[in-house]
Amino acid sequence: MIDLSNYELAWPVDLFISEANHITATDHKDWISRAEWLLTEAFQGASACSDFQSLPATVPYSNYWSPRSDPPPWEQAPVVTQETWFRELAERAKEVRHVTEPRPYWPHRQGKAAPNTSASPDSAARAFARLIGEMHRNGYLAEHFGKECVDVYADLPDASEVLERRLGIPLLWPLTPGEWDEDTFFGLAEVFHDLVSRPRDRWYHSYSQCGWHHREFHAGPARVLYRWQVNRLLADAGHHYRLADEGEDLGRLVAVTDDARADLVHCALAAPDPDIKQRTAHAIALYRSRSASIEEKRSAIIVLAGILEERRDLIRAELGKPDDGALFQIANRFEIRHRDASQQEDYDPAFLDWIFWWYLATVELTTTITLRQQAGQ
Numbered sequence: 001m002i003d004l005s006n007y008e009l010a011w012p013v014d015l016f017i018s019e020a021n022h023i024t025a026t027d028h029k030d031w032i033s034r035a036e037w038l039l040t041e042a043f044q045g046a047s048a049c050s051d052f053q054s055l056p057a058t059v060p061y062s063n064y065w066s067p068r069s070d071p072p073p074w075e076q077a078p079v080v081t082q083e084t085w086f087r088e089l090a091e092r093a094k095e096v097r098h099v100t101e102p103r104p105y106w107p108h109r110q111g112k113a114a115p116n117t118s119a120s121p122d123s124a125a126r127a128f129a130r131l132i133g134e135m136h137r138n139g140y141l142a143e144h145f146g147k148e149c150v151d152v153y154a155d156l157p158d159a160s161e162v163l164e165r166r167l168g169i170p171l172l173w174p175l176t177p178g179e180w181d182e183d184t185f186f187g188l189a190e191v192f193h194d195l196v197s198r199p200r201d202r203w204y205h206s207y208s209q210c211g212w213h214h215r216e217f218h219a220g221p222a223r224v225l226y227r228w229q230v231n232r233l234l235a236d237a238g239h240h241y242r243l244a245d246e247g248e249d250l251g252r253l254v255a256v257t258d259d260a261r262a263d264l265v266h267c268a269l270a271a272p273d274p275d276i277k278q279r280t281a282h283a284i285a286l287y288r289s290r291s292a293s294i295e296e297k298r299s300a301i302i303v304l305a306g307i308l309e310e311r312r313d314l315i316r317a318e319l320g321k322p323d324d325g326a327l328f329q330i331a332n333r334f335e336i337r338h339r340d341a342s343q344q345e346d347y348d349p350a351f352l353d354w355i356f357w358w359y360l361a362t363v364e365l366t367t368t369i370t371l372r373q374q375a376g377q
Contacts, residue, residue: 020090124237125177139214193251198222248285304359
């Protein structure tokens with residue numbers, strides 16, 4: 001059994017398991033180099049990769065054909081190979097602790113100094129630039145920016161032009177966080193989400209110290225890792241936005257909500273009906289956009305109200321007629337769905353928050369009831 005106490009995971013655990021299982025499920029002759037690359041990326045420090053490299057690739061020959069002085073094979077301890085070690089690590093990855101801030105050192109415990117934990121919007125921009133630099137060195141931008149090689153002349157794309165075509169702002173590469181305003185920083189955070197792709201393999205070109213060349217790029221794992229890292233960075237700096245992990249606005253900055261509402265969004269977006277799922281995703285994207293106006297928030301509520309209107313008979317049967325009337329009275333009387341002299345329009349915009357989350361929860365509830373009824377039938 002592997003001793004996991006010396007390992008620290010620097011990736012989301014589910015992403016590591018997914019990438020490790022991809023390696024073990026495919027019959028690549030160079031699977032060992034792929035595993036080494038994954039261990040180098042996903043774990044803090046070199047301990048995990050070094051332990052993997054120290055193991056034999058296969059069971060030693062003498063284990064199969066031992067001299068008579070050796071105990072019979074069934075009495076020998078099983079040999080741990082790189083494959084068995086790697087598979088066990090993937091199976092037990094949830095037991096590995098994540099990288100954390102170091103515990104207080106002596107001067108901090110004595111109150112003679114304080115650890116440097118300051119976070120600010122400016123520090124977030126600098127940390128973001130460091131993150132992009134690290135991903136660039138690890139080949140995550142090679143698919144769009146290319147890779148220089150001493151053996152091959154290639155007319156590489158101009159990275160600054162790549163960013164300008166997407167964002168409309170010139171001269172953004174190399175990154176200079178000290179020159180960004182907030183809109184530029186947030187724009188880059190969204191743009192790089194669409195540019196990163198993880199190389200699942202690499203090879204070292206030693207001639208003239210050319211360096212690592214990366215290959216077999218996949219955007220999905222890279223974007224999962226990117227969102228996880230950028231969202232931690234934004235949270236540490238006190239920003240009230242995060243990159244959406246799912247929905248129509250995947251990879252775009254959205255307003256931060258509490259865990260309960262984040263779970264509600266996840267459940268609502270899991271609706272099996274494609275039409276309901278698409279309309280719900282559109283409403284969520286409209287409402288939680290960083291730039292959402294009052295009109296867009298009203299539009300989002302109208303979309304949800306339309307879904308509930310279609311399910312009015314179900315709501316009436318499950319909740320009762322008085323409750324069904326109250327549900328739609330809100331949207332009809334408070335200048336949301338209709339606009340005339342009888343509408344009440346003088347209310348706090350925070351009211352829209354309440355009605356949106358109430359309607360979204362009701363949509364999710366009616367989806368659950370529908371699925372339960374279908375299962376019963």
